[in-house]
Amino acid sequence: MSADATATFADPTAASPADPRPSLALAMYSMWLRELVRFWRQKGRMAGALGTPLLIWVVIGAGFGETFKPAGAESSPGYLQFFFPGIVVLTVLFTAIYSTITVIEDRQEGFLQGVLVAPVSRAGVVIGKMLGGTTLAVIQGILVLAAGPLAGVRLSLASTAGALLFLVLVSFALTGLGMVIAWAMDSSGGFHAIMNLLLMPMWMLSGAVFPYAGAHSVLRALMFVNPMTYAVDGLRRALGAGAAHFSFTVCLIVTAGFGALTACSAVAIANRKSGRER
Amino acid sequence: MSSPIVEVQGVTKRFGDRTALNAVSFNVEPGDIVALLGPNGGGKTTLFRILATLLAADSGTVRVCGLDVDAAPAGVRRALGVVFQAPSLDRKLTAAENLKHHGHLYGLRGAELRRRAHDLLTRVGIADRSADRIETLSGGLARRVEIAKGILPGPRVLLLDEPSTGLDPAARRELWNQLDAIRRSDGVTVLLTTHIMDEAEQCDRVILLDQGNVVADDTPENLKGRVGGDVVTITGHDTPALTRRIAELVGTAPAVVDGSIHLETPDGAALIPKLAGALAGDMQSLTLARPTLEDAFLHITGRSFETEAAA
Numbered sequence: 313m314s315a316d317a318t319a320t321f322a323d324p325t326a327a328s329p330a331d332p333r334p335s336l337a338l339a340m341y342s343m344w345l346r347e348l349v350r351f352w353r354q355k356g357r358m359a360g361a362l363g364t365p366l367l368i369w370v371v372i373g374a375g376f377g378e379t380f381k382p383a384g385a386e387s388s389p390g391y392l393q394f395f396f397p398g399i400v401v402l403t404v405l406f407t408a409i410y411s412t413i414t415v416i417e418d419r420q421e422g423f424l425q426g427v428l429v430a431p432v433s434r435a436g437v438v439i440g441k442m443l444g445g446t447t448l449a450v451i452q453g454i455l456v457l458a459a460g461p462l463a464g465v466r467l468s469l470a471s472t473a474g475a476l477l478f479l480v481l482v483s484f485a486l487t488g489l490g491m492v493i494a495w496a497m498d499s500s501g502g503f504h505a506i507m508n509l510l511l512m513p514m515w516m517l518s519g520a521v522f523p524y525a526g527a528h529s530v531l532r533a534l535m536f537v538n539p540m541t542y543a544v545d546g547l548r549r550a551l552g553a554g555a556a557h558f559s560f561t562v563c564l565i566v567t568a569g570f571g572a573l574t575a576c577s578a579v580a581i582a583n584r585k586s587g588r589e590r
Numbered sequence: 591m592s593s594p595i596v597e598v599q600g601v602t603k604r605f606g607d608r609t610a611l612n613a614v615s616f617n618v619e620p621g622d623i624v625a626l627l628g629p630n631g632g633g634k635t636t637l638f639r640i641l642a643t644l645l646a647a648d649s650g651t652v653r654v655c656g657l658d659v660d661a662a663p664a665g666v667r668r669a670l671g672v673v674f675q676a677p678s679l680d681r682k683l684t685a686a687e688n689l690k691h692h693g694h695l696y697g698l699r700g701a702e703l704r705r706r707a708h709d710l711l712t713r714v715g716i717a718d719r720s721a722d723r724i725e726t727l728s729g730g731l732a733r734r735v736e737i738a739k740g741i742l743p744g745p746r747v748l749l750l751d752e753p754s755t756g757l758d759p760a761a762r763r764e765l766w767n768q769l770d771a772i773r774r775s776d777g778v779t780v781l782l783t784t785h786i787m788d789e790a791e792q793c794d795r796v797i798l799l800d801q802g803n804v805v806a807d808d809t810p811e812n813l814k815g816r817v818g819g820d821v822v823t824i825t826g827h828d829t830p831a832l833t834r835r836i837a838e839l840v841g842t843a844p845a846v847v848d849g850s851i852h853l854e855t856p857d858g859a860a861l862i863p864k865l866a867g868a869l870a871g872d873m874q875s876l877t878l879a880r881p882t883l884e885d886a887f888l889h890i891t892g893r894s895f896e897t898e899a900a901a
Contacts, residue, residue, distance in 0.1 A: 334697030342694035350682045353723075418680075426678035426739065429642050430695035431667035437695070 339436030340443065347444020350414065361448065364403055365455035372462040393464040394554035397547040398520025400475075401482060401540065403456045404449045405515055408483050409507060411445035412490030416500050434582040438491060442575060445487035446480065453479040465553045474550030474560075481567045482543035488574025495581045518544045524557040542566035593656070595620040595747060595779050596641070601650030603636055610636040612802040613650070618747075618795075623773060623780040625790040627883070628799035629895055634783035635675070637799070638751045641781070642672050655746055668696075671745030671778075673736050675752040681725040685711060685735045688724065689742055696743035710738040714768060730761040737765070741772055748772065750782040754789055766792055787883045787895070796883070800891050810883060817881035817889045820858030824851040824865065825874045832872055839868055847894040854881075854889065 351357055372392065418424040427437055457475055460467050493506050517531065518540035527535060535541045546563030549556035556563075594617035603611040611633045618624050626634050639645035640652060643663045651658060657665040679688050689707035693699070698706065711717045714734040716727075724732055733756065740748055748769075754762045766789075772778050782789075790796045791810050798806040798813070806813055824844075826832040833851055837843045840861070844853040855861050858878040866876060887895040 334695060338694050338697065338699055342691050346680065346683070346691055349687070350680070353682050421681060422674060422676045422678040423680045425644070425674050425676070426672070426692060427695060428644060429667055429670065429672045430692070430743075431664045432695045432697070433664075 334430070334432040334436075336433055336436040339432040340440035343437050343440025344444045344447070347411070347414065347441060348447065351411075351444075351448055361407055361452055362455070364406070365452060365459070368399060368403070368456055369459045369462070372459055390464055394523070394548075395520070396460060396463040396465050396553045397544050397551060398515070398518070399463075400453055400456050400479070400547060401518065401520060401544050402515055404453045404479065404483050405486055405511060407452045408445050408449040408486035409490040409493075409511060411448055412441075412487055412494045413500050413503055414445075415441065415491060415494040416497055416503060419498060435579045438578045438582045439575060442484060442487045442491055442578065445490070446483040449483035449487065450476075450479055453483065460551065460553075463553075465551050467551075471551050475547055478543055478547045478550060478563070478567060481564075481571055482540075482547075485539070485543070485567060485571035485574050488571060488578050491578035492574060492581060495578065514538055514540050517541070519548075519557070520544045523555065525555070539566055539570035543570070594618055595655060596781060597651070597653040598637075598641075599651045601637070601640065601647045601652060603633075603640065603645070603647050609802050611640075611647070614799070614802070614804050615650075616797050616804055616807050618779060618781055620746075620779050621773065621777055622794040623769065623792070624782070624795045624797060625793040626781070626783040626799055627787075627790040627796050628783075628785065630785055632785075632799045633802040634785075634799055635751060638749065638783050642670065642749055643667055668743075669746045671740040671743060671748045673740035673748070673750040673753060675755050677732060677736065679724045679732060679735055679739070682723060684721050684723050685716060685727070685738075686720040688735060689739055692739050693742055698743065706742060707738075710742055711735075713771075714738050729756050730758070733757060733761070733765070734768075737768060741776075741778070744776070745778060747779045747781060750780070752784060753782055754784065754786055762789075790883055798887065798890065800887075800893075806886070806890050813883060813886040813890075814881045817854050817885050819854065819856035819881075821879050821881050821885045822853040822855055822858050822861060822865070823875075823877045823879070824853065824869070825849065826851075826869070826872050827874065828872065832869065835869060835872075836865070839864065845888060845892070847888060852885070852888060854885070 351361075415424070418427075428434070454476070457467070457472070457479070465471075489511075494503060497503055517534050517538050519535060524532065524535055524541065524545070542558060542563040545556050545558045546560065546567055548554055549560055549563065596618035598617070599615050601611055601614045602609070614633070614637065626637060628634050636645065640647050640659070641654070643659050643666055646660065651660075653659070654666045655669045657669070659666050680691070683691070686707055689710065690703060693703040693707065708717065708720070711720045714737055716731055716734050719727060719731060724735065727735070737753075740750070753765060753769075757765060769780055773780055782793075784790055793810065796806070796808065796810050796813055797804055806816075808816075824832065824836065829846060829849055829851065833844060833846055836851060836853065840853065840855070844851045846852070853861070862876065862878055865873075881889075884895050887893075
């Protein structure tokens with residue numbers, strides 16, 4: 313029976329001109345491009361995404377950093393410098409996660425249903441969308457990173473390269489996390505609740521705000537299992553922004569692993585065939 | 591004779607206690623335009639979603655081009671073009687961009703894709719708007735882009751869910767001309783769901799779905815033929831009394847639907863003078879008509895299609 317069907321497909325007189333096995337790379341490229349085009353055409357989103365780094369520039373540049381210094385603390389290395397990797401990760405967190413809200417929009421506007429009946433592997437669609445979100449988050453991250461010298465962070469070739477590596481990995485991982493959350497949701501209201509209940513605490517317990525070394529043992533345990541800790545720490549080590557706790561290799565492996573895990577989870581969730589009516 | 595291009599056998603789907611589809615079976619022959627006709631809630635959309643590989647049936651098998659939807663969903667998706675009832679276009683993208691991205695998901699690319707997309711947009715009459723974003727197009731024009739999107743991958747079977755939704759009568763006629771043209775030029779089999787009788791009338795075959803069951807599967811002509819002759823409709827002030835008197839006159843109890851009395855008769859022309867003479871003072875109206883699909887639905891299910899749809 314299936315042999316017959318294959319023969320029918322190969323029939324040159326058949327109406328179908330398309331490749332019977334659509335390319336994964338093509339689908340990924342297509343979904344990636346669409347994310348960027350949509351972003352470009354939504355001026356509100358663009359203003360928000362570019363405004364955040366600008367605000368950070370102004371705040372840091374205006375010498376706001378002085379107020380971060382605890383009374384009587386030595387003037388160097390300074391809390392602002394320590395805090396800087398956390399600012400970068402927070403910016404990326406917002407952009408990456410919110411870019412995946414487009415999954416909910418895609419579902420509500422109906423675009424997603426057309427994608428789901430296409431023969432292409434859903435992995436291509438999901439990863440393509442993730443790469444779109446990653447690209448936007450990395451661009452924004454770079455804009456914030458450029459404010460580094462204002463916060464006392466020296467940007468050499470090596471430190472910039474190291475920071476970019478972590479920037480890309482953490483953007484990809486967080487976009488994947490957003491995708492996992494967004495895929496199952498049908499309203500963006502629920503998404504905001506998750507953002508507040510899960511993602512903000514994740515960031516606060518990532519070593520972005522206070523160092524791992526001096527934390528209470530319960531907090532340390534939470535920070536130890538929090539994958540974001542390693543992204544912040546890796547970024548801090550790469551930038552030489554204060555004392556990092558874990559080794560570069562550990563941070564790299566955990567952050568890359570976090571990305572692989574969220575990407576695989578997002579693909580797995582997208583591949584589930586619905587048994588219910590949606 | 592070629593084998594069926596769509597085979598549905600014993601498909602059952604439940605949502606909790608509600609049985610949406612109950613052992614539904616039918617075949618579709620290549621090149622036909624077939625309507626899944628039924629009132630809302632009759633199971634059409636559930637069946638559509640199962641055929642489109644979006645929903646798994648509880649039991650039964652569905653094959654498209656000989657491929658099982660559960661075992662080979664990618665092959666089935668390859669063979670299908672799907673037009674949803676709800677819009678599926680990206681409103682921030684232009685018509686041409688929508689087709690481009692959709693083509694990519696089917697492995698189409700480059701000059702071949704651009705040529706095909708342009709041809710289709712020309713064919714549905716909106717080539718001049720192809721660089722406009724969907725959000726600037728009217729509902730009718732966007733619908734045409736949806737159709738073009740459905741046909742773009744060159745499907746063997748085009749699946750449409752309530753394709754006339756939101757279209758005015760002129761746009762509806764145009765849609766039908768397009769569907770007919772696609773079938774003629776590309777030999778595409780068309781399977782659509784509808785609750786509009788006029789739409790089902792124009793199909794080669796009508797599969798009547800009622801409360802999750804296939805209650806009839808025939809050509810529109812044969813379905814109407816089942817009514818057996820003509821349909822006489824009578825209305826009056828005192829419907830129950832009128833019904834009793836008509837029953838005495840003709841010897842069978844007529845059906846009462848939405849306050850009007852429906853009488854199926856082999857020869858309406860002969861019956862009319864008899865009814866008119868006996869009931870003249872009590873009637874408001876007396877009409878004679880060839881049976882419609884609505885009459886056929888009433889004949890087969892014993893219920894009015896309109897009442898069902900409203901329920």
